[in-house]
Amino acid sequence: MITVLTDDLWFPDPEKAPRDFPLALGGDLKPERLLFAYSLGIFPWYSEEEPILWWCPDPRMVLFLDKLKISRSLKKILKKDIFHIKFDTAFDEVITKCAVTLRKDQTGTWLTEEMIDAYKKLHKLGYAHSVEAYKDGKLVGGLYGVSLGGVFFGESMFYEISNASKVAFVNLVLKLREWNFDFIDCQQSTQHLRRFGAEEISRSRFLKxxxxxxxxxxxxxRWNTEL
Structure with a gap:
């Protein structure tokens, strides 16, 4: 039976959550609740017609920063210095483009207006960040996520030119290494992230x-960084 949240700032024990089903629904997307959720390994993921759904799946996909893999073809792209990488210069534009990007086998978007507004607030508070790839002065790719402690919780990415989001992602990993972060929470398993070295671990290990x-x-x- 799924837990229905009230206005109280509380979540059920993520250790006891279903493996592939929401552990709670309802509540709100206020910064306090979002940050509390992330600190427990819980994140919101739902569609426009659904109530807010909260997840803590098992297994969990993560990228340990020292295990980053870069393909030969991507290494060539990086050496060509095609893209100008910046951090936190266009968060609103990045999250909006992530929301409208069409993806394989997906007819809609999980980034509702409510979600977009919530992450914009987290950005203004200094907890949500974007990485942007520019070409000839135009934003052509990027990603955003939430930062707490030594973890970057990756949320979504987009690209308008091939390899733009990949270059942004690699540069994020390299910068997080420099800043002594531990890993990126990738949440759900994808083949795309596996190619970068991401792996599935048990929820129990993830929470520890x-x-x-x-x-x-x-x-x-604000992460005022240019690469």
Whole structure:
């Protein structure tokens, strides 16, 4: 039986959540609840016609930063320096483009207006961040996510030119290494992320790693970085 949330800032124990089913529904997307959810390994994921659904799947896909894999073809792209990479210069535009990007076997978007507004608020508070790939001064790819402690919770990415989001992602990983982050939470398993070295681990292990990583100081504020 799924838990229905009220206005109280509370979630059921993620350790006891279903493996592939929401652990709760309802509540709200206020910054306090979102940050609390991420700190517990819980994230919202739902469609426009649904109530807010909260997940903590098992297994969990993560990318340990020291296990990043870069294909030969992508290494060539990186050496050509085709894209100008920036951080936190166009968060609103990035999340909007992520919402409208059509994906294989997907007819709609999980990024509702309510979700977009919620993450924009987190960005203004210094917890949500974007990585942008520019070509000839135009935004052509990027990604966004949430940062807490030594974890970056990846949310979504888009590209308008081949390899733009891949280059943005690689540069994010390299910068997170430099900042002493531990891993990226990729949430759901995809072949695309596997190619970068992401792997599935048990929810139990993920929650233990998360708890340890959250002891690190959160890098709050705008990430003013250009590469």
């Amino acid at each position: 790693l998360l708890k340890k990583s959250l002891r690190k100081e959160t890098k709050i504020g």
